């Protein structure tokens with residue numbers, strides 16, 4: 257089975273990718289030596305489709321799961337949900353010997369992972385991602401957290417999962433828009449680390465609602481290698497995974513959470529970052545076009561709506577974690593498949609790149 261090992265000393269884990277793995281959840285988790293009580297955290301879209309199967313598999317392996325469901329959508333990535341879930345877990349008799357199973361997309365993974373990071377000062381968790389965003393990106397690497405009213409992902413913790421179980425067949429029940437948005441992150445991995453992946457992604461059918469396990473694993477492996485180099489984003493390497501996210505997060509936070517899907521905002525942030533790479537690094541416009549063609553192939557937005565005010569975006573993006581100590585650390589491409597963190601981007605450059613999206 258395609259397996260990506262994430263090598264992080266005593267926080268190492270495997271990402272397993274294969275069709276039908278959902279029904280093997282209990283058996284796979286039993287290799288981890290965890291205690292019996294666990295909490296499956298899912299959302300109102302995913303739980304009716306898959307929670308029964310995961311629960312049944314866990315029970316068959318001797319586990320005692322409780323199921324907790326939050327409303328689907330970005331608005332659930334909130335401290336209100338964190339506090340509600342912690343209370344529910346306590347009421348269900350969970351304690352420091354329990355573990356969490358995050359079943360769903362990026363919102364569920366980030367939220368459930370954060371609950372696991374703080375519940376009884378930290379309990380183990382397993383990710384079962386069910387969307388492209390989560391299968392190629394957010395389930396790996398241990399960034400967990402929620403949004404603040406002031407910006408995306410501003411409250412969180414690093415907490416690595418014990419295992420990631422990827423079943424590509426879960427993609428089949430996604431709505432087209434939710435399926436396609438995730439490719440913004442897969443394209444990001446190609447842009448920053450693997451020019452050949454740009455070609456591989458261009459061969460996918462955007463309507464297929466399925467990606468071969470091998471390709472998912474190769475895309476995930478790009479992220480895994482970056483995380484191994486710089487687990488806590490202190491050395492600069494992990495910041496490269498934020499390509500397209502500084503302006504993207506600003507755009508996403510400028511409309512009510514959930515109105516624009518994460519990948520849609522990242523598509524626009526990616527185009528802005530490409531234009532800045534051209535201006536500051538002389539990145540070839542023809543290579544930018546290859547990335548933009550891919551975004552278009554997955555019907556991701558290429559233009560910013562006039563209704564979204566540029567100054568609101570600029571205000572929001574200045575709270576991004578890449579702005580620190582008065583410095584802007586902006587991720588730019590140096591060539592197709594290679595990126596750097598640059599200090600040469602000014603706020604005026606950013607304003608210009610946002611305007612160029614109109």
Ligand SMILES: O=C(O)C(=O)C[C@@H](O)[C@H](O)[C@H](O)COP(=O)(O)O
Pocket residue numbers: 393394396397399408409441494495497498501577
């Ligand atoms: O895992 C990372 O590191 C990433 O940057 C992946 C991003 O795609 C993801 O959206 C992440 O949550 C953003 O990180 P943040 O630190 O800017 O919140």
